[in-house]
Amino acid sequence: MNIGTAARQSGLPAKTIRYYEDIGLLKADRAANGYRDYSKHDVHRLRFVQRARSLGFSVGECRQLLSLYSDRERASADVKAIAAEKLGQIERKIVELTELHDMLGHLMDNCRGDARPECPIIDGLSGSTSGP
Amino acid sequence: MNIGTAARQSGLPAKTIRYYEDIGLLKADRAANGYRDYSKHDVHRLRFVQRARSLGFSVGECRQLLSLYSDRERASADVKAIAAEKLGQIERKIVELTELHDMLGHLMDNCRGDARPECPIIDGLSGSTSGP
DNA sequence: CCTTGCGCTTCCAGTCGCAGGAACCCTTAT
DNA sequence: ATAAGGGTTCCTGCGACTGGAAGCGCAAGG
Numbered sequence A, B: 001m002n003i004g005t006a007a008r009q010s011g012l013p014a015k016t017i018r019y020y021e022d023i024g025l026l027k028a029d030r031a032a033n034g035y036r037d038y039s040k041h042d043v044h045r046l047r048f049v050q051r052a053r054s055l056g057f058s059v060g061e062c063r064q065l066l067s068l069y070s071d072r073e074r075a076s077a078d079v080k081a082i083a084a085e086k087l088g089q090i091e092r093k094i095v096e097l098t099e100l101h102d103m104l105g106h107l108m109d110n111c112r113g114d115a116r117p118e119c120p121i122i123d124g125l126s127g128s129t130s131g132p
Numbered sequence C: 001c002c003t004t005g006c007g008c009t010t011c012c013a014g015t016c017g018c019a020g021g022a023a024c025c026c027t028t029a030t
Numbered sequence D: 001a002t003a004a005g006g007g008t009t010c011c012t013g014c015g016a017c018t019g020g021a022a023g024c025g026c027a028a029g030g
Helices: A001-008 A014-022 A040-054 A059-070 A077-109 A122-128 B001-009 B016-022 B042-052 B060-071 B076-109 B120-126
Strands: none
Touching: A001 A014, A014 A040, A040 A059, A040 B001, A040 B120, A059 A077, A059 B120, A077 A122, A077 B076, A077 B120, A122 B042, A122 B060, A122 B076, B001 B016, B001 B042, B016 B042, B042 B060, B060 B076, B076 B120
16 A cells, blocks of 8 residues: 555654654555555554554654564563653653642742732742742 | 853853854853853843743743843733743643553553563554454 | 646755864963 | 963754655546
8 A cells, every 4th residue: 555545544644654764663665656565564563653652652662662563572571671661751751840830830829920020930030039 | 251151150051052142042242352251141141041941941932031031011921921831831741741651551560571472562552452 | 638636756954952073263371 | 382271163963753845656537
């Protein structure tokens, strides 16, 4: 099948699929006319990548996962290790964003948000009122 | 003062300060020898940007905040609106990451992580066991 | 037979926020 | 005079695409 069909079936834009081929993540056969030709198996792998990406795996990690996906002998521990690493990253990011959230929320709570110019948010950013 | 001193006092790398000048965020005077020349006021603004960036504001938002920072007549509501928008973005990102976290955690909980090849993580990514 | 229109191809540029490095100039101290 | 440690500009690259231009392939309609 052509790239457009593969795109619809995998949920990835054709541009992205070409990009993945470009970086050597997933290559397709070529038809006689030069068009990329995708099998069902190719589409499965594209969907696999699409899901992994949407779960926050980087393209590099998708590359690893793809090779683990294709390897019927590999231990599930290998996959779990990658997932655990990613889970840790996600947790750290959540903590970081939560701190950010609280800090910004704190500044906002103290800002009246009216027509007057006094603004604790700006003061907080400029550091003028945060000193000891 | 030279850019290196401004960098130390603002907490921003010199490279970044030059970049900010390049994109028109913050420009500095020039000394006779062509070196950038920073006043205390410039350093204040650099610190301001540094703090805003570390709070997750984009460079574009920093641009807005800087103009609000310099405008003594502006309403605190204007600043609060930008902060509220950013707070909403942060909240949405946290929700998204939490969903990701739970999904991935779920997959991992069901994976034995041993030497055998059966792996619910891979199965989940490939979609083979996720159907209704 | 010719055209229209879509899909496919390649390649180039841009996004965001810098970081790294080359090649060169200026200042200060020895 | 020289060496070290500033500074300057410009170019490249990162990640993961996205948009667009120029040009081919192919089926259908007039």
